[in-house]
Amino acid sequence: MVASTASAAVGRGKMKTVSLQVNGRAASMEVEERTLLADALRDELGLTGTHIGCDTSQCGCCTLQMDGHTVKSCTVLALQAEGSAITTIEGLAPADNLHVVQKAFSNCHGLQCGFCTPGMIMATIELLGHTPDPTDDQIRQGLSGNLCRCTGYLNIEASVRAAAAELATQKASLPEPRTSVPGGRGRR
Amino acid sequence: MDLMRHEDKRLITGTGKFSADWNFPGQCHVAVVRSVHAHARINRVDTSAAESTPGVLMVLTAADVTAARMSPIPSGPDIKGVGGQVISKGELPILAIDRVRFVGQPVAMVVAETANAAHDACEVVEVDYEVLPVVASVEQALQDDAVELHWNVDGNKPLVFESGDEAAVNQAFANAHKTSSITINSQRLYGAPMEPKAIVVNHDAARGVTVVHTPTQGMLGMRASLVAVTGIPAEQLEIVAQDVGGSFGLRGGPGPEHALLILAARRLQRPVKWVAQRSELFIGEWHGRGLTLAGSLALDKDNKITAIRFEDHANLGAYNCYFGGFIGTNNLSVTMGGAYQVPALYMRSTLVLTNTVPVSAYRGAGRPDIAFAIERLIDHAATEHGLDPVEFRRKNFIKKSAFPYTTANGSVYDCGDFHTVLDKALDLADYKNFSQRRQSALAADKLRGIGIGYYVEKSGAGGAPKDEVSCHFNADGTLTLHAVSGPSGQGHETAYAQIMGEGLGIDPQHINYQAGNPAQKLVGNGTGGSRSLYGTGSAFKNLIDIVIETATPFAARHLNVNAEDVAFSNGQFMGRNGAKGVSLIELAVGLYGSTGNTEKHPFDVSAETITGANYPNGCHIAEIEIDPETGVCEIVSYNAVDELGNVISPQMVQGQVHGGVVQGAGQAFSEAMIYDASGQLMTGSFMDYAMPRAGAVQSMVTDTYSVPTVLNELGSKGVGESGCSGSLPALSNAMMNALHHVGVGAMDMPYTPHRVWNHLQQAKLENTA
Ligand code: FES
């Protein structure tokens, strides 16, 4: 009910096409100018793994990767994603091959209802991408944009630590580790 | 690596199905027009501009609701109060008729081709309001000249409730050697499950059934309330809740939106979808807590408690909805003596209506509040009279030998061992060395405090007459379980599969669980009052024996022996003649289709249990450090020993404790729903309403102790709500323990840095004055 009449009127009726790459595949969708990326992915492409938990950019449920960096997709207009490469939670586990971070969340009981989980997992992947061996404070910092109402965060933090350890083991045993996010354009 | 829970695979891959994830061909969308005033007369609702907005299909107002003969939102049980007075209720209409009583109350609903079009049209629904005086707080609502919210509720007081023996308590206070009193305020909260409310209604005209997809913690309860509201027969309503993103008490029954979407879907004969915006849920979903408890205790010369008295107020918001009235009465009274042997108890509680969002259940629903009050009272009395808080508790605890124990106001605690649990917690927390830790903290200019919270709570008695379960053996050798209780994060699918898997010797991975499948026609309780494990879980325990009994004659035939000569263990039927056995699953697969109906396997049986409440309890000990320069508090140590009877899944129990404790920490340190005097909500988003983030509680040591209850087949007690009940008193007592030493007296939650700092400054001034 906070939307002002002026902002609500923006883009009404005007449909535009946005073309982008989602989880490694080309996609295009027809959206209003005001359509948010989160809504477009959910409504136009049926990628409902990206959740929407708030309307003030506070909860992080909508976190995904855009050109290799996490964004809250409720703060990005779909049109701003023109030409970019998006990875959502659905794109992490091609052919059932679960990502280390996904497995860690389950093994450490880092999820209960699972609504915050896609965002938490995406935030963790970003964190471990640039900080492979995070301190507790760095973990909390890395998750500071994500709310969870169920777990009390302790097992989420444990999940992040377990994933970091597993990735380190894999790195030690493999000369060329697979990139953590398929379809991403590389990391910062 | 095996995943820990059955439900995890879909949730970590983004392939779960939450309510907003449902879409149906031809669906239309709705948006709700909500009151912007806390109290106003509605002179006119003009929908003409909205109706002519492109894409708009229909605008519903109170007239449509009346024409459809819908009833108000269920207003809770008819509780009796002082002198046999029955609660008078202000009932929440589906859409405001001629008056709005809180900011956020639904006034109209727009149905349009797209969600954007529906929201746009809401902006042009013209409501002519005539603003009325507002009572935004209990104090305002109880003033003599206060405006009355409902014609049938005198003085904005639906009920004055009492429990216990007032005369006996007065006598005990008259004879008391010492007394102590304290008032605690359990501020209004918003439970805020992370999944926003969403509803997708699809009317299946061919079957004549309206299917409602919505997050709920009880499909039967949701349906029963919708039957009551809409008048549609139960057979014509189905509730689907595959994945639910948290419920915490908020999602037992429908809100006005559910009824409106059903109305629209049946009228338009199209699927209708509503996904709430978070900001409208802050003002449109039930709030929690909102209780003030003034407690006193009387001591004899040996410091034995002779009486406890409470004078409570419950702010119900503008209408009686669901559990609001029950929380402030029954739920505050049943454990008002806490873990203590108290010969005389009396509580009186006044329910009050105000121009705020209606209050209903939130994790614990009165249990954490009374546990908090009683444990603050105990610590306060100990501080006031120079008693050791541990010894004072020990002296007054109900002894193990006294169980079953009937409290002075009639609750029967079935079992417990409070002394042992306390000792375990003290060890875990290294309580005896606290003073050294306090000294080291002082050396670093920090104020350190320790606090004990010993809670006893009554878990849910359940509203259904029994909990029924059933099972179906599938062609592929898997087993499907059915019951009513639906999960919203607790892990039902995993726990029930574990119980059945252990009992039947089947890999739990081959067992799946379906909640609320309408074809099963089962009776049972939804998820609430922490009872899904010990209620539904116990019924599953009973199901094990029935499956084995049913399968035994088939096994005998298969093994060519008499049924009496068949033994079952570890999933195998063995004949006593030493012949090679047969596994239950082999046998089941072989018999698949043998009834001529693949829906009905000969081993498909059902079971039930009838079990009421039990009394989980436990001791939480928190240690906090305050930086007096900034008022910032840190929880430096948190230890919990919960007495939950038999534990089925230690890891999931720990998860419940973590979640509950951190929700308690949210209430203690940061969360508060705050209204200004005009009834406008000041904390309407996650920017103003500060829920804990990662790091709020940095570590927690949890342990359990088991005194199995005989009240259910599993011997288990509820755990879902205990985290809040233990943490509120432990954290608050730790805060007061730290602050008392520098002369700070009573302080309300949340203990925000600003508030703590202010109190410290005030104390400094007073000390130097
Ligand atoms: S939905 Fe994007 S931050 Fe909440």
Ligand code: FES
């Ligand atoms: S698991 Fe429910 S919100 Fe995080």
